[in-house]
């Protein structure tokens with residue numbers, strides 16, 4: 001996505017239909033959930049990396065139209081691959097009203113890495129713990145209330161293929177959008193010297209780019225030496241300065 | 244025994260001891276779940292021997308030999 005797209009994307013106004021992004025590790029049931037939400041029959045398969053470009057669908061809940069975007073599965077948003085870049089750019093630039101992170105209940109731990117990364121980018125996060133039927137079969141129990149308390153974002157247990165949890169998810173999305181639920185993500189605290197460096201960078205990023213992007217997240221990428229990511233954000237600031 | 248991950252044969256398991264390399268390569272390994280203490284099992288090799296599929300924390304992940312060489316494991 002280049003600078004010219006950015007201005008277009010930033011101009012989406014708030015009375016348009018809310019956009020819900022579905023993110024998550026590969027093969028966690030994002031496309032299945034997308035179909036369950038929208039009634040579309042996007043092809044799903046049991047191998048990773050299938051959803052390459054995001055597809056869009058719509059649903060109506062309590063009189064409101066929602067747009068749903070199915071993102072490719074990724075383990076990270078550092079943009080090691082096209083899939084990660086697509087997912088990251090969508091969450092960073094398109095700024096969906098809510099990002100639903102779809103996690104696999106049978107290997108929740110590995111899924112939480114991405115959940116924590118997304119929470120650093122946006123606070124508008126819901127965790128959908130999918131494949132609860134598989135977890136039950138493997139005798140894994142998940143304390144969703146405790147998970148919700150520790151993460152600070154709403155957690156919805158689901159079996160997307162059977163449609164279980166879909167109406168609970170729609171309701172949670174509606175509540176996050178109209179602020180009846182306000183997520184307060186509990187962010188990772190890094191070593192003191194890293195936190196000190198973030199504290200130095202954050203105000204400068206906000207001054208240069210405004211508050212449209214998570215300054216904490218971008219600070220961390222700068223500290224990591226990930227200059228490719230930083231370059232992606234510079235055109236936006238230059239455009240803003242020029243206007 | 245401390246060896247590099249590509250030296251494990253299909254069916255063998257190892258425990259991650261350390262990830263060499265730095266920057267994005269290291270970060271990518273960590274994001275895939277390769278943190279010290281992680282149990283890794285070799286699932287299968289592709290016909291040409293590279294990449295190799297590993298079972299890591301509940302997911303099967305294919306790594307090229309040059310990537311997997313950054314990871315030191317002990318056999319178990």
Ligand SMILES: Nc1nc2c(ncn2[C@@H]2O[C@H](COP(=O)(O)OP(=O)(O)OP(=O)(O)O)[C@@H](O)[C@H]2O)c(=O)[nH]1
Pocket residue numbers: 024025026027028029030031032033043044045046047048049050051071072073074130131132133134158159160161162
């Ligand atoms: N048992 C069970 N299987 C599910 C559930 N949800 C999805 N699946 C299955 O999981 C597999 C992967 O589903 P997809 O929806 O393609 O997963 P995805 O996250 O879109 O995958 P990528 O786009 O490749 O990342 C399919 O075989 C689904 O039928 C569920 O709740 N329970």
Ligand SMILES: [Mg+2]
Pocket residue numbers: 030031032050051070071072073
């Ligand atoms: Mg998909």
